[in-house]
Amino acid sequence: MSLLVVENLMKTFPGGKTAVNNLSFHLGKGECLGLVGESGCGKSTLARCLLRIESVDSGSIYLNDIAIERMNERKLYPHRKKIQIVFQNPTAALNPKLKIKDSIIEPYEQYRKELTLSHFSYTSKEAFIGQLLEAVELPSHIANQYPHELSGGQKQRVTIARSISIEPDLIVLDEPTASLDVISQGAVLNLLTELRETLHLSYLFISHDLAAVNQMSQRIMVMKDGEIVDQFNQEQLFSADRHPYTKELISIF
Amino acid sequence: MTGLSIRLPRAKKNRIQAGIALLGVVFFSAVFIYTFLYLRHDPVLTDLDRRLLGMSLQHPLGTDQLGRDVLTRLLLGGQQTLGYSLLALMVALFIGVPFGIISGYKRGLVDRVFMRIGDAFLSFPDTIVAIVLSGLMGPGIGNLVLAIVLVKWVSYARLVRSTVLSESQKDYVLIARINGLSSRKIMRKHLLPHVVGHVLVLASLDLGKIILLISAFSYIGLGAQPPMPEWGAMLNDSRPYFQSRPELMIYPGLAIVSVVLLTNMLGDYLRDRFDVKKEVQQ
Numbered sequence: 359m360s361l362l363v364v365e366n367l368m369k370t371f372p373g374g375k376t377a378v379n380n381l382s383f384h385l386g387k388g389e390c391l392g393l394v395g396e397s398g399c400g401k402s403t404l405a406r407c408l409l410r411i412e413s414v415d416s417g418s419i420y421l422n423d424i425a426i427e428r429m430n431e432r433k434l435y436p437h438r439k440k441i442q443i444v445f446q447n448p449t450a451a452l453n454p455k456l457k458i459k460d461s462i463i464e465p466y467e468q469y470r471k472e473l474t475l476s477h478f479s480y481t482s483k484e485a486f487i488g489q490l491l492e493a494v495e496l497p498s499h500i501a502n503q504y505p506h507e508l509s510g511g512q513k514q515r516v517t518i519a520r521s522i523s524i525e526p527d528l529i530v531l532d533e534p535t536a537s538l539d540v541i542s543q544g545a546v547l548n549l550l551t552e553l554r555e556t557l558h559l560s561y562l563f564i565s566h567d568l569a570a571v572n573q574m575s576q577r578i579m580v581m582k583d584g585e586i587v588d589q590f591n592q593e594q595l596f597s598a599d600r601h602p603y604t605k606e607l608i609s610i611f
Numbered sequence: 612m613t614g615l616s617i618r619l620p621r622a623k624k625n626r627i628q629a630g631i632a633l634l635g636v637v638f639f640s641a642v643f644i645y646t647f648l649y650l651r652h653d654p655v656l657t658d659l660d661r662r663l664l665g666m667s668l669q670h671p672l673g674t675d676q677l678g679r680d681v682l683t684r685l686l687l688g689g690q691q692t693l694g695y696s697l698l699a700l701m702v703a704l705f706i707g708v709p710f711g712i713i714s715g716y717k718r719g720l721v722d723r724v725f726m727r728i729g730d731a732f733l734s735f736p737d738t739i740v741a742i743v744l745s746g747l748m749g750p751g752i753g754n755l756v757l758a759i760v761l762v763k764w765v766s767y768a769r770l771v772r773s774t775v776l777s778e779s780q781k782d783y784v785l786i787a788r789i790n791g792l793s794s795r796k797i798m799r800k801h802l803l804p805h806v807v808g809h810v811l812v813l814a815s816l817d818l819g820k821i822i823l824l825i826s827a828f829s830y831i832g833l834g835a836q837p838p839m840p841e842w843g844a845m846l847n848d849s850r851p852y853f854q855s856r857p858e859l860m861i862y863p864g865l866a867i868v869s870v871v872l873l874t875n876m877l878g879d880y881l882r883d884r885f886d887v888k889k890e891v892q893q
Contacts, residue, residue: 438789438791445782450782450783452783453783468791
């Protein structure tokens with residue numbers, strides 16, 4: 359059964375630019391689906407459409423077989439907790455005026471009533487935040503710090519901790535390592551792989567970095583000008599029948 | 612004021628400014644509380660036998676042209692001036708800040724309508740509005756406060772709106788939306804804390820201007836009405852006696868200057884204070 363099914367999704371911006379053009383794909387439970395493409399090809403717009411912070415022009419988005427693309431905010435509410443996102447820039451993704459613990463706990467506090475956790479357990483706020491920080495390999499004392507006191511890699515781990523706190527089905531990773539240095543990149547990718555296994559998560563891994571996508575994902579889609587031009591399994595990356603654009607991307611790395 | 616200690620290093624300047632401003636605030640609050648608890652003289656009772664007396668133990672700052680104790684009137688006048696200024700400021704904040712946050716967060720039609728309303732108010736200078744209101748509804752401090760509120764709230768709304776406009780595009784606000792937080796909760800939890808600093812700075816700088824405006828209007832007779840003591844009105848009352856008793860004008864004048872100076876220093880201090888995080892990041 360597919361967790362996420364996207365059919366013929368269209369998104370055109372008021373200026374006339376088509377960011378997402380007739381796009382269809384599906385994402386299975388527990389799968390990590392990679393999405394590669396250069397800047398401006400519509401990857402992030404697709405992510406924003408999936409999270410319903412951008413409206414769609416036409417097409418369907420099914421989450422657990424329920425169409426969510428036209429739901430109003432009130433109907434969408436129970437489905438929102440099933441998808442989380444990790445953005446590219448962790449500094450912008452954390453409110454600079456809030457302590458780390460208050461940022462991390464935000465989704466949980468919002469969904470506390472309708473949520474049953476299986477991996478984590480909520481006994482007290484401190485203990486819960488401790489568990490989350492431990493899961494992303496951060497020391498517990500940073501809970502009381504502010505974002506500007508942390509490094510980029512630490513901040514990205516905090517945003518990951520926040521996104522796993524309500525144990526969603528799907529996490530959209532929108533270039534999660536693009537603003538990190540090479541060492542942090544590797545560490546964060548490894549962490550994400552571990553978390554996917556322990557928490558049974560599914561990822562939509564969006565990146566322009568083909569090497570990172572190939573390391574993370576079982577299946578890879580290549581996007582160009584709002585369309586998916588190529589789709590293949592991890593091991594088929596170097597096979598001869600790849601799309602010319604994919605070959606071009608490979609040659610860059 | 613910025614020019615006062617411009618050569619000192621920033622941190623030191625900050626400390627000195629904060630110290631002076633704090634001392635001043637404490638001093639003035641102590642004085643005002645004291646007047647509430649202990650009033651020796653009726654501030655409005657005229658006693659023509661005791662007019663224009665010099666300093667004495669009974670009247671530390673002497674008496675005015677109608678035999679009223681100057682210190683008592685000065686202190687009560689301060690309560691009037693500061694009290695009404697603060698009132699005007701508070702009301703302006705209570706209208707302007709929510710207006711600005713909603714306008715900046717909702718954007719679109721709401722924003723356009725709100726801002727055009729604001730522009731309409733802003734197109735009149737505060738002095739003109741105050742004069743017109745006095746002309747229509749008669750002079751009085753209430754009308755003056757109303758005039759100030761009518762004009763001032765717009766500047767808060769605009770300031771808040773511009774901050775919220777840029778802040779609400781940041782990823783953490785998007786994430787709050789993704790996590791199902793209501794607009795109201797997002798505005799309160801994520802956006803309000805970002806504008807408080809800016810608003811405080813502008814408010815403390817505005818306080819000085821409002822005090823000046825209220826004093827000025829009382830001076831020309833459009834603000835506080837006699838026999839109510841008010842610094843601007845006291846200045847005007849003492850004008851005919853300037854040659855014989857200049858201190859009668861100097862006391863309220865000094866009071867206005869020092870309070871305005873203090874509010875400005877407090878504003879400068881607050882501005883530096885709320886900039887700290889940006890410095891750290893740089």
